[in-house]
Amino acid sequence: MKRLMQRWVTAAALSASIVAGAVGASYEQERIVRIGFQKYGELVLLKSKGTLESRLAGEGYKVVWTEFPSGPPLLEALNVGSIDFGSTGEAPPIFAQAAGAPIQYVAYEPPAPKGEAILVPKDSPLKSVAELKGKKVALNKGSNVHYLLVKALEKAGVKYSEIEPVFLAPADARAAFVRGAVDAWVIWDPFQSAAEAAAGARILADGTGIVSNYQFYFSSNKFLEANPKIVDLVLAQLSEVDEWAQGDIHAVAEQLAPSIGLSAPVVELALKRQSYGIKPINDKVVADQQQVADAFFALGLIPKQIKISDVARRPGS
Incomplete structure (x- = not known):
């Protein structure tokens, strides 16, 4: 009886370890990067090109794309944990930070x-x-x-x-x-x-002579802390698609137009007015963005003063 009990305990432990291993493997297979995008910018180009999926698959991650009509709802989705990564212009992150959203600036595009x-x-x-x-x-x-x-x-x-x-x-x-x-x-x-x-x-x-019109990339604090290498990988893929887009804007417009429901000439004009060359966050960009925040606070558009440097990821961090 004692020997039978030992066999049962051993079998139960082995079964439990197999189940745990299967659950762990399933979890590893189901790791997801949820990306929010709009009808402009490098993210929609990256989605169209389709290279990120294969690159992240090699790291055990799947990509889920969600389109947003503008920046504010995109950052609200980042705030509530519905997405992990996204891009907007200058103003949405000001409102999001003032509302306490757990966001981090991780990169930017030059003025456009x-x-x-x-x-x-x-x-x-x-x-x-x-x-x-x-x-x-x-x-x-x-x-x-x-x-x-x-x-x-x-x-x-x-x-x-x-x-x-x-x-x-x-x-x-x-x-x-x-x-x-x-x-x-x-x-x-x-x-x-x-x-x-x-x-x-x-x-x-x-915006000429009036505003910079930066585009920023963001990650949630939670995702960035757990997956800094994946965030860097997404940024690296964005840099590659950036170079591809600059090489032949006409061809890119032809490819992109059907997926966003606009004519190729319209898309080409927008692409020509877009900026290229994704860069890490620096002091100049933080200072410029602080001016936006201060202007909105002075107008009563946000309820409190904020410090952009508190949510800006610098190179090496």
Whole structure:
């Protein structure tokens, strides 16, 4: 009886170890990198090219892509743990950090001031930003164009409180713009280039001489702490696709257009206004981003002052 009990215990222990091993192997096989992307930038190019999947498969990771209409909902998804990595413009991370989101800046792209603009209908009588005083201006609240509008008005001598902001997501803003429900629309590419091509929208002002229009890459604190090498691998793949895109923008536009539902000429124009050359976060970029945060706090758009350096991952960290 004693010998039978020993055999049973040994068999049970072996069975348990096999199950544990199977569960562990299953867990290893199901490791996932969840990436949020929009209809612009290197992430949508990387998704289109399809090279990240095979590279991460070699590390035991699967890639899950989720599209977002703009930066604020993307960073909210990062905040609640629905995605691990993503990219937005300058303003969304300011609002996210002020709300306590556990984000980390991990890289950036050089300025692309022509990649966002204040648009007016082709037959609009408005000729300058100063003439927006008292007018309805559509924009995506908390997005990169929010800062463009703030600084363009400031440069023109118009107070932010002297215009009527109409907060709409890109699709709704386009509809309002086309039917004349708003006087102007502040928007980024490729929505900007699409509006120029389809509706004959006229650029009242782009970011040139007003804002930098950086694009930033982010990871959640949790994912970055657990998977720093995977974050670096994604960034390395982005750098490769960056070089590919610069090599033949026309060919890239032809390949990308069907997947994002825009014509190749529209995509090509947007790509030409995009910046290239992904870089690690540095002091200059942190200082520039701090200016955005300070401007939003001064206007009462965020509830507290924040320090960008608190959430900026530097090389080697």
